[in-house]
Amino acid sequence: MTIHWSAYRRARRRSRQAWAVLSVLILGIVFVVGWFFTAGQFAIAEPRVNGPSEVPVLDPDWMKPVVPVQPVPVGSAARALEQLPVKGRAPKTDYDRSAFGQAWFDADHNGCDTRNDIxxxxxxxxxxxxxxxxxxxxxxxxxxxxxSMVSFRRGSESSMAVQIDHVVALADSWQKGAQQLTKQQRQNLANDPLNLIAADGSANQEKGAGDAATWLPGNKAFRCHYVARQISVKAAYRLWVTQPEKDAMKRVLDSCPWQQTIMAK
Structure with missing residues (x-):
């Protein structure tokens, strides 16, 4: 009888274990099915990253770096932001695009104008x-x-659908230190690939001469790179930020503390 009773207890224990495992599996299946028919199918359908999270500075096969006023500081974008001076805006009344030299000048002397380089x-x-x-x-x-996916087709009207944006707008830079640069340095700023990105024409027009306090890309996946790029340009050309601009940049970088400054590479 003792042997039969032990075998019976072992059988019951195995049965309880099997039912426990089966219950866990059933609960798991119910959870997955429930998740899929609520939010899961949308999470699967939607891409986690909307568009590119960064844009290169140079293609070394045919582009050359433009000489800035000083090198971009290597390392944390947040730390580089803390090193930028904080001041108010200078007057814009005497701003003129011609202060930045010839538009789309071949600043790197590779034989192609800057717009076509970008x-x-x-x-x-x-x-x-x-x-x-x-x-x-x-x-x-x-x-x-x-x-979004965008197509460029050169033409008297179609070319405007894709514009070359100054990441730090020239009018903004004029009010934050560019007046104190030489004309050659301003021409480099206007044609430096670090400060230039091909952009949707409507988005670029919406941005205008805005800084980070007044405009950020609608594509949130790109904001960390965008702000880091503005910081890098301002550091390279000894420009300053306003306090609202700095606060906006810090809010963006709080979501990506690993973000580095952007270098020509």
């Missing part, structure tokens, strides 16, 4: 006019400010 850098599948390795006539790209 189009070639940022677009994919780009085509050039016949007999040219500079003048881009078409291409596509994952636009960073909106996160």
């Amino acid at each position: 189009l070639r850098r940022d677009l994919t599948g780009e085509l050039f006019t016949e007999g040219s390795e500079c003048k881009v006539i078409s291409g596509d790209f994952h636009e960073p400010y909106t996160g």
Whole structure:
């Protein structure tokens, strides 16, 4: 009887264990099915990152760096922000685009003007006019400010759909230290690939001369890179920030404390 009773207890124990495992499996299946039919199917369908999270500075095969006033500080973007002077805006009354030299000057002396350099850098599948390795006539790209796919087609009206944005707007830089630079330094600032990104025309017009306190890209995945790039440009050209601008930049960088400054590479 003792042997039969022990075998019976072992059988009951195995049965309880099997039922426990089966219950866990059933609960897991119920949870997964419930999650899928509430939020899960949408989480699977939606991409986690909307568009690119960064844009390169140089293509070293055919682009050369532009000489800034001083090197971009290496390391944390948040730390570089703390090193920028904080001041109010200088008057804008005497701002003129010509203070930054010829528009789309070939600042790196690679034989192509800056606008076409940036189009070639940022677009994919780009085509050039016949007999040219500079003048881009078409291409596509994952636009960073909106996160949408955008096509560029050169034309009297269609070209405006893709514009080359100064990450630190020239009018903004004029009010925050650029007046104190030489004309050559301002021309470099206006043509430095670090400060230039191909962008959706409407988004660029909406930004205008705004800083981080008044405008940020709608594509939130790009904001850390965008703010770090503004900080890098301002550090490289000895520009300052206003207190509201600094506060806005800090709020963005709080979500990405690992974000580094942007270097020409």
